[in-house]
Amino acid sequence: MHDDLNRLCALVQKHCPAGLVETALEGVRLNQTTAPTMPSSGVYEPMLCIILQGAKLVTIGDRTIRYDPASYFVASVELPATGWICEASAERPYVAMSMTIDRQMLASVLADMPVQAEGSDGGFFVNALTPGLLGSMSRLVELLDRPEDVPVLAPMIRREILYRLLQSDHSGTLQQIARADSRISRIHRTLHWIRDHYDEPLSIDAMSELAGMSRASFHRHFKAVTAMSPLQYQKALRLQEARRILVAQTDAQGTAHRVGYESASQFSREYARMFGMPPTRDAERLRGSPQPADL
Structure with missing residues (x-):
């Protein structure tokens, strides 16, 4: 499997010379980064992410997880998260690819499989990469060299990838979101x-x-x-939206009220707790050095 992983890594690098690339394949993004990044916050949409070289840490709620070329990450629902690349260099860049998970397609694939018991309640997981899943992902990326095949073959391969995920030890999470x-x-x-x-x-x-x-x-x-908790989830959404707004404007108090806070001082305390510094200082830092796109 090591050689197959290296081949897919080289193929992704071919189509992604640097940074984050939205491909011609619906819902598929590629990333190549040559240095570790600062923590980047956002809402993860339902997706599969495979790291082909390097490593990444992701914090969701009270859990921090690591994944690397031996594993893959799946988010089955929308999750406020903070992620950062922890292993990357010019000699060995961080290389990754992701694919959004289409709930209707997932339900269609599940309908063609034997009935299984309802599984885990977890909304995300990291699992060991298998040769079957690696082969399916490789065939998907290879379509970038044959754009005329994309309309017919890409949906078929995406279904195959979802089938592989539904065969995993954590398939219960995906089974639930499809039902x-x-x-x-x-x-x-x-x-x-x-x-x-x-x-x-x-x-x-x-x-x-x-x-x-x-x-x-x-x-x-x-x-x-x-x-x-539900209130922690709402708070994470509020603070991430406030951060996005503050990059474009400097009114921290007005931003606090705009995202739902009645107390500007409470907003400032919670913002600093989440992002490491008060709103105005953090916004000034971001304007000078924008957050990297996350994958």
Whole structure:
């Protein structure tokens, strides 16, 4: 498998000379970086990410995970996260690729497989890379050399990749997100509501009702999926949006109210706790050195 990994790494480098590249393959991005990066915060969409060279750390809620060429990372729901490349150099760049996970396609693949028991509530995981998954990803990237084949073959290979993921030890996470009334899918509904209304007061009773769960069950399953409580999830969204706004403007107090904070001092404290410095200083730093694109 080592030789196959090296071949795919070289192919990705061919189509991604530097930085982050959006490819002609729907939902597929490539990245090549020659130095470690500062922590970069954002909301991870449902995706598969494979590192072909180097290593990365990701913090989601109260968990920090590492993945490298021996493993791959899957997020099955939208997750506020902070990631940073921890191993990269000019001699051995960090090289990675990602593919978004289409929920409808995942459900279609699952429908063609034998019925399996509902699995784990976890919303993300790291797993060992297998020869089958590596081969499928390689065939997908090879299509960049044959653009005329992309419309027909890319959807087929994406289905194959999802099939490989559904065969893994952590397939229960993906099975749940593909099923409309699973525990993760019901939590997923509340994640969408919080993302659309992050600047409004959060009612746990309303979220529990939306998920069709008791308060205690909702809290337990929400934490299992996201590694954070509903209020921590909302706070992470608020602070990340505030950071994006502050790069373009300097009014920290106005930004605090805009993202839903009633107290500017509380906003400043929580912002500094999350990003390491007060809002105005952090924004000035970002204007001089923007955050790297994350993958």
